[in-house]
Each structure stands twice: as C-alpha cells, then as structure tokens.
Amino acid sequence: SLYLIPISILIAMQPDYGTMALIVVTVFLFLLFMGINFRFWLSITSFGLIILLVGALLAPYRFQRIASNLDPWAHMQTSGYQVVQAxxxxxxGGFFGQGLGSGKQKLGYLPEAHTDFVYSVFSEEVGMVGSAAFLFAFLNLVILLYKMAKKVTDPFDKSxxxxTATILGLQCFLNVFMVLNIIPVVGVPLPFLSYGGTSEIVNLVMIALCYRFYSDLPKGLQ
Incomplete structure (x- = not known):
C-alpha cells in the first residue's frame, strides 16, 4: 500500500483527481479487509479523507462541479452541460432503447460520450432494461469475486x-452515479464499456488471474 502513495501523488498532479481518489479509497478498504487494527485503520482513513477533501477544495473547477451537481440545469450552458446531456x-432511451447504433447523444451533443459518459449512450441505445441488466451482471461479478476472495487461503491470492473486485466495483458504480448526477463529475471510466484498449486488457487479465488463483483450490473447497 505504501508503494501506491507516490503513484497517487503523480496521478493527482496530472491532474486526475478522480483516479487518485479511487486508488486511495480502494487501499483503505483493502487494509480493512486484510485485518489491520481497526483504530489504526480509522485514524489513517480519517486523515486520508481529510486530505482528499482539502485537495478537492483547492481547485476552483471542483466547486463548479459541485454546484452543477446540485442544480445542473442552472449551469447547463457551462459546467452542467455534460450532465444535462447525459x-x-x-x-x-426509455424502457427498451433506441436500438444499438441509433443513439443521438454521441453525435456531438454529449462531450466524452465514448469515455466517462458512455453509460448515457449505452442507456439511450439499450434502454432501462438493457442498462439494468448490465449493472445486475456487473454486481454479480463483483459479488462472485468477493466470495472467491473469502474462500482462497493464500494471502497474495486473497488480496x-x-x-480486483473492489476497484472494478468502485469504478462501475462511481461512474454510473456520476452520469445519473447522484455525485459530482469525478472522471472515472466505466469498466468494459469506456474507450481504452489498455484498460480493457488490464481488466480482463485481472479477472483471468482471479479465476486462475481460485482454480488452485481443491474441488471440495470451491
């Protein structure tokens, strides 16, 4: 976990505050899962959250994101435009969507339609039914990974x-909450849907390794 501190600082300097916050929160949850003393965990978590809050308040554009989150239509010509279009x-999309490839928001109306806001395009084309099915499948994947982590005995495999389960789950639901305007825009991609070949390969390799580690268990323990 200590190795991730300089990495998080470098990411924050990009600036990519959303990814940095994602890594920090994942580390906190990871330490709790690995059985660190709860009082010590609570103290470093509180300190870390204070640092994240201070960092968020130092940049003026983050105030604009918070304001547009509270009332995006009042800022739809500026910072709220992206959320309103999403x-x-x-x-x-309605219940059943416009049909794959038939969405209009990706035709220049919605900025970053292929990256951070791809869930809006996806929902427009497959509708509430399709997007709910995707989220249900993703939730099942995360739950399955947590069950696998609970069963394996090797400390490295378990961690x-x-x-993998935590960082994929946080990415997915933070992205969806952002697009639905439940939380301010944080710049976190949606795994398996957002544009990015390298990210796709890394996610698939992580899941493949999880199943490889799990397959080492005796059949009776799986």
Missing amino acids: LYGIGD FIFW
Whole structure:
C-alpha cells in the first residue's frame, strides 16, 4: 500500500483527481479487509479523507462541479452541460432503447460520450432494461469475486482478488452515479464499456488471474 502513495501523488498532479481518489479509497478498504487494527485503520482513513477533501477544495473547477451537481440545469450552458446531456440521453432511451447504433447523444451533443459518459449512450441505445441488466451482471461479478476472495487461503491470492473486485466495483458504480448526477463529475471510466484498449486488457487479465488463483483450490473447497 505504501508503494501506491507516490503513484497517487503523480496521478493527482496530472491532474486526475478522480483516479487518485479511487486508488486511495480502494487501499483503505483493502487494509480493512486484510485485518489491520481497526483504530489504526480509522485514524489513517480519517486523515486520508481529510486530505482528499482539502485537495478537492483547492481547485476552483471542483466547486463548479459541485454546484452543477446540485442544480445542473442552472449551469447547463457551462459546467452542467455534460450532465444535462447525459440525463437527456438516458431519458430518451426509455424502457427498451433506441436500438444499438441509433443513439443521438454521441453525435456531438454529449462531450466524452465514448469515455466517462458512455453509460448515457449505452442507456439511450439499450434502454432501462438493457442498462439494468448490465449493472445486475456487473454486481454479480463483483459479488462472485468477493466470495472467491473469502474462500482462497493464500494471502497474495486473497488480496489480489479482493483488490480486483473492489476497484472494478468502485469504478462501475462511481461512474454510473456520476452520469445519473447522484455525485459530482469525478472522471472515472466505466469498466468494459469506456474507450481504452489498455484498460480493457488490464481488466480482463485481472479477472483471468482471479479465476486462475481460485482454480488452485481443491474441488471440495470451491
């Protein structure tokens, strides 16, 4: 976990505060899972959250994101434009969607439609039914990984599977909450849907390794 401190600082200097916050929160949950003393964990977690809060308040544009989160339509010509267009896309999808490839928001209306806000495009094309099915499948994947982490006995295997489940789960639900305007825009991609070949390969390799570690268990323990 200590190795991730300089990495998180470098990511924050990009600036990519959303990814840095994602890594820090994952580390806190990882330490709790690995059985660190709870009082010590609570103290470092509180300190870390204070640092994250101070860092968030230092940049003026983050105030704009918070303001647009509270009332995006009041800022739809500036910082709230992206969120408003994302919500329009989700609303246009209805229950069953416009059909794959038939969405309109990706045609220049929604900025970053292929990266951080791809969930809006996806919902517009497959509708509430399709997007709910995707989230249900993703939730099942995360739960399955946590069950695998609980069963394996090797400390490294256990920690790797837990880390994979946590970071994928946080990325997914932070991204969806961001697009739905439940939380401010944080710049976290949606695993398996957002554009990025390297990210896709890394995610698939992590899941493959999780299943490889789990397969080492005797059949009676699986």
